[in-house]
Amino acid sequence: MYEGLLFVVSGPSGAGKGTICKRLKDKLNIDLSVSITTREPRPGEVEGVSYYYVSKDEFTKVLDEGGFLEYALVFGNYYGTPKESVMQSLKKGRDVVLEIDIQGAMQIRKTSPDAVFIFILPPSMSELRKRITGRGSETEDAINMRLGKALKEVSYIDKYDYCVVNGELNEAVERVAAIIKAEHSRVSEDIYDLIKMYKEELPC
Amino acid sequence: MYEGLLFVVSGPSGAGKGTICKRLKDKLNIDLSVSITTREPRPGEVEGVSYYYVSKDEFTKVLDEGGFLEYALVFGNYYGTPKESVMQSLKKGRDVVLEIDIQGAMQIRKTSPDAVFIFILPPSMSELRKRITGRGSETEDAINMRLGKALKEVSYIDKYDYCVVNGELNEAVERVAAIIKAEHSRVSEDIYDLIKMYKEELPC
Numbered sequence: 572m573y574e575g576l577l578f579v580v581s582g583p584s585g586a587g588k589g590t591i592c593k594r595l596k597d598k599l600n601i602d603l604s605v606s607i608t609t610r611e612p613r614p615g616e617v618e619g620v621s622y623y624y625v626s627k628d629e630f631t632k633v634l635d636e637g638g639f640l641e642y643a644l645v646f647g648n649y650y651g652t653p654k655e656s657v658m659q660s661l662k663k664g665r666d667v668v669l670e671i672d673i674q675g676a677m678q679i680r681k682t683s684p685d686a687v688f689i690f691i692l693p694p695s696m697s698e699l700r701k702r703i704t705g706r707g708s709e710t711e712d713a714i715n716m717r718l719g720k721a722l723k724e725v726s727y728i729d730k731y732d733y734c735v736v737n738g739e740l741n742e743a744v745e746r747v748a749a750i751i752k753a754e755h756s757r758v759s760e761d762i763y764d765l766i767k768m769y770k771e772e773l774p775c
Numbered sequence: 776m777y778e779g780l781l782f783v784v785s786g787p788s789g790a791g792k793g794t795i796c797k798r799l800k801d802k803l804n805i806d807l808s809v810s811i812t813t814r815e816p817r818p819g820e821v822e823g824v825s826y827y828y829v830s831k832d833e834f835t836k837v838l839d840e841g842g843f844l845e846y847a848l849v850f851g852n853y854y855g856t857p858k859e860s861v862m863q864s865l866k867k868g869r870d871v872v873l874e875i876d877i878q879g880a881m882q883i884r885k886t887s888p889d890a891v892f893i894f895i896l897p898p899s900m901s902e903l904r905k906r907i908t909g910r911g912s913e914t915e916d917a918i919n920m921r922l923g924k925a926l927k928e929v930s931y932i933d934k935y936d937y938c939v940v941n942g943e944l945n946e947a948v949e950r951v952a953a954i955i956k957a958e959h960s961r962v963s964e965d966i967y968d969l970i971k972m973y974k975e976e977l978p979c
């Protein structure tokens with residue numbers, strides 16, 4: 572009762588979901604889940620902030636213990652959301668944002684059907700190509716593979732509640748922030764407690 | 776396609792839905808529908824802004840011509856939402872807010888199932904009594920009748936998408952504004968046009 576809400580933010584690689592989530596964390600009082608991965612750290616990434624970096628064996632151990640809310644294999648690397656920390660935040664009444672891949676999001680839909688699903692879209696495929704190229708860390712083949720994957724991923728959009736086009740970053744952040752605020756006003760089971768209170772109060 | 780969205784704001788008399796809607800009109804670029812009523816104007820109300828004031832015969836004429844999106848009989852007076860002006864605004868891509876009674880809202884649910892339904896709640900019944908008493912225009916019997924009606928109305932809340940408790944006015948306005956913004960990011964039929972655009976664009 573009166574737990575925090577779980578928000579899943581996903582979208583194609585390069586759509587800007589990571590940047591949006593970082594801005595949300597600065598702007599709102601939310602918890603951003605830190606995933607566990609077997610991928611190597613990229614320059615500038617920080618252990619425990621960007622990801623927890625583990626070996627494949629360590630990842631498999633957590634998986635076998637049922638310690639992931641979702642996990643996915645993306646371009647040969649494993650990524651997983653640790654269940655325990657998310658559950659603790661929600662129980663404390665804090666909202667949690669998961670920035671995850673579409674495979675992972677589809678798992679969350681099954682395990683946490685009350686979660687709110689937000690898809691981040693690039694304004695166009697040519698803009699997506701520009702952003703991926705701008706990272707400078709990818710070969711031409713890798714870029715084309717990412718673009719092809721992005722197009723397939725976009726077809727999952729009807730499994731999401733909201734979609735936000737990330738053309739102008741501030742506007743996109745404002746939109747996701749509005750979604751988080753609005754979802755707290757959604758009519759849910761909790762409302763019956765309030766109605767009960769009104770009924771007990773009258774005659775007042 | 777790409778029409779404006781229709782928002783229905785209702786709640787018990789005295790919950791503050793009128794004040795919230797006026798603030799929304801000042802804050803956002805929305806159209807606030809002006810209802811037609813057979814009730815006498817209250818002090819301070821303005822023809823064409825608060826309501827259009829008509830005789831019972833004039834009201835019946837519009838009703839017979841199918842000119843209302845919804846109408847209701849409330850405490851012996853008729854209130855109706857003129858269909859034409861709402862439709863024109865939506866077609867221009869403008870959002871329309873209807874501040875209407877629960878009876879009317881239930882009609883809109885049938886005629887416009889895509890509308891977004893927002894219920895405004897007072898923070899408590901004793902606060903609602905205070906607000907109704909504060910108007911100074913009601914007898915003790917009328918106040919008790921309104922409170923009894925409010926309690927019945929609250930049980931319709933599960934027919935609404937959102938509920939906003941109007942304790943602190945600015946906060947309530949912000950919440951409704953967030954709902955309006957968020958609903959524009961909802962995944963709907965329109966999204967397939969965007970996906971089609973992406974597909975036509977690749978290879979880019």
